[in-house]
Amino acid sequence: MMNDYLNKYKEELDKLNEAGNLRSLKKISPNDIKVNLSSNDYLGVSKKNIPRPKGNSFGSGSSRLLTGNFKEYDLLENELENLYGRASLFFNSGYHANIGILSALASKGDLVLCDKLNHASIIDGIRLSSADYIRFKHKDCNSLKQILTEKRDKYDRVFIVSESIFSMDGDEPNINELIEIKKKFNCFLYIDEAHALGVRGEKGLGLAEEKNCIQEVDLLIGTFGKAMNSIGAFIICDSIIKDYLINKMRSLIFTTALPPIVISWNYIMLRTIVKMKMEREHLITLSNKLRKKLIELDIKTNGNSNIISILIGDSQKCVNLAEYLHQKGYLTFPIRPPAVPKGSARLRLSVCAQMDWEDVKDLPLLIKNYCNEN
C-alpha cells in the first residue's frame, strides 16, 4: 500500500522531469563560477568587510509574543520608523510576512486583487485568508479598474496587491496610478518591495521612496533576504494595523523569533545600505548597459531594473542554456513553471554592484550563439 502511494509521487516527479520542470538541489562550487548572476545580494554587501555584532545570542528561545522580543527588535523597528516615517513590525522572513499579513487582515466579505505575477508567498497568504480574490492582468491598471468598477460595492475591505519590482522579470508597475486607483475606489494598497529594497530610491528604501509616495502605500513590505544579505522582513503601516497584526498574525505569533544576533546584524545592514548610493548608481548603469547589448543582438528581455529576464519559452531549452552558461563560468538558474506560466521559462540574470562590465560583456554573444544553434 505504502509503495502505491510512493509510486504516485514518483509518477508526478517523472512528469515534471519530462516537461523539463524537475527541480533538484544543485551543489555549487565557488571555484566553477566566474560570475554569479543568480544572487539577490544586489549591492554586494556580502563581500564587504562589515564588523559583526558581538555578544548576542544565537537563539531566541520563543516567539516575539513571549520572551523572544529582545531589545534589539526595538532598535531595528525604531530605525525603520525613522526612515519610513510610519509604524513598523519585524517578521522572520518575507515568506512569513506575506503568508501572515493578508491572512490576518482580509476576511470573509473582503476582496483581494492580486497582480497575476505576484510572488508565491503572496498567493499563499491570500489563499490562507477567507476573503475572495481575483488576479488581475500583470501591471494592467485598466483591468484592475474594470474589476473594481464591477465589484467594489459588493465588498467591505478591498486590497490591491503588487510587487514593486517583480521578482522574475525585474519590471515595475505604475505605482502612482495604483495609488490613484486605491484612492478612487477606497482600497488598501499592499506593495511588496522585496527586490527594490536597497536598490531603488535615494536611501535604498525602495520604489515608493524613489517615486516619493511612501506615505500613500498602506502596507509596504520589505525583506532582508535580498539586498540586505540577511534574513527577516518588515511591514510599514499605520500603528493600528501594527497592533492588529501583533494580535492576529499567525506567522508572527506562532513561530520562534529570529535570534538577537540576526536582528543586530539587520540593524547594521540597514544603516549600511542607506549610505550605498554609489553602488546603487553603478548597479543601474551596468544593468542598462547589459540590457542594451542584449537588445542590440535581438535577445528579448523584460524589465528595467538590475534583474534582466530573457524569455526562452521551453523549460528544457532554458535548463540547457543555464547549464551551458554554468560550464562557461556564469551561474544562472532557469525560471520555470510553476514560478512562471507554462511555456514561458526564462533565464533570470541578476546584476550585482560588485560586478563590472568585464564580468558580463561576453554574455550577450554567448546567449545569442547558443539560441541560434539550439
Ligand SMILES: Cc1ncc(COP(=O)(O)O)c(C=O)c1O
Ligand atoms: C517578491 C517576494 N516577496 C517575498 C519573498 C520571500 O522573501 P524571503 O526570502 O525573505 O522569505 C520573495 C523571495 O523570493 C520575493 O521574491
